[in-house]
Amino acid sequence: MGLDIYVGSLTRYYARDWETVIQQYARETGTPFEIIRPNQSENAVTETETIRATVLEWRSSLSEGLKDHLSQPLDWDESDNAPYFTDKPDWDGYSSVLLWAAYLEHPDLTKPERVDNWTNDEAYSRSTAEDFKTTFPTLLRDTEIWLPVDFTFTFVARDLGDNTVGFGSAVSLLRELDDLNVQTWNAETATLANWRCEGAEKNSPLEVCARFGFAIMRDMAASAVKHKLVMKLDY
Secondary structure, three states, X not given: OOOEEEEXXXXXXXXXXXXXXXXXXHHHHOOOOOOOOOOOOOOOOXXXXXXXXXXXXXXXXHHHHHHHHXXXXXXXXXXXXXXXXXXXXXXXXXXXXXXXXXXHHOOOOOOOOOOXXXXXXXXXXXXXXXXXXXXXXXXXXXXXXXXXXXXXXXXXEEOOOOOEEEEEXXXXXXXXXXXXXXXXXXXXXXXXXXXXHHOXXXXXXXXXXXXXXXXXXXXXXXXXXXXXXXEEEEO
């Protein structure tokens, strides 16, 4: 099961009116390809207006529940004209970014050469412990959906697929990623673009995977903030 990052409207996402980078490549090259999602239902609603109405009702309910913690109601682009962006850091790229941030917070620990069972990694476990005040909460606190509204907390709620997932702010995520960059690589835009183009083969060294994953995540978060769109893990 691979990992993609999607930035766009939730209407488009649930209507399946988008393609992963692998789907795009398959279409452009005429390569047969099929995505099978866990618990995918053949009876899922795909009619755009029905989905949009459900999204807006869900967003209103979520905003009402969070109103005491927000400076403004939740809002983002759910129009037909909303663009979408996507890329594939896969689990190695994504988890390497998390470990890179966690080890920055725990310099007494030695980074592993490669990602291996990252959820049980000591630095990650320390940074995500309830009694530890991490510098990167939006990145590390098991977040799957980032909303393009500025707040600093994370929370757990039911998504539109009726799954309990972690939510955070795409604005906060972008700040945290930029902070991580400044404290470690201090890479400029051209360098990040090169890291993204170079990619990372499976089982590449931790830093190679972290650079690749970071370049994708930072660009996706920036697109979410700029275009006022939701950012979501897709797997």
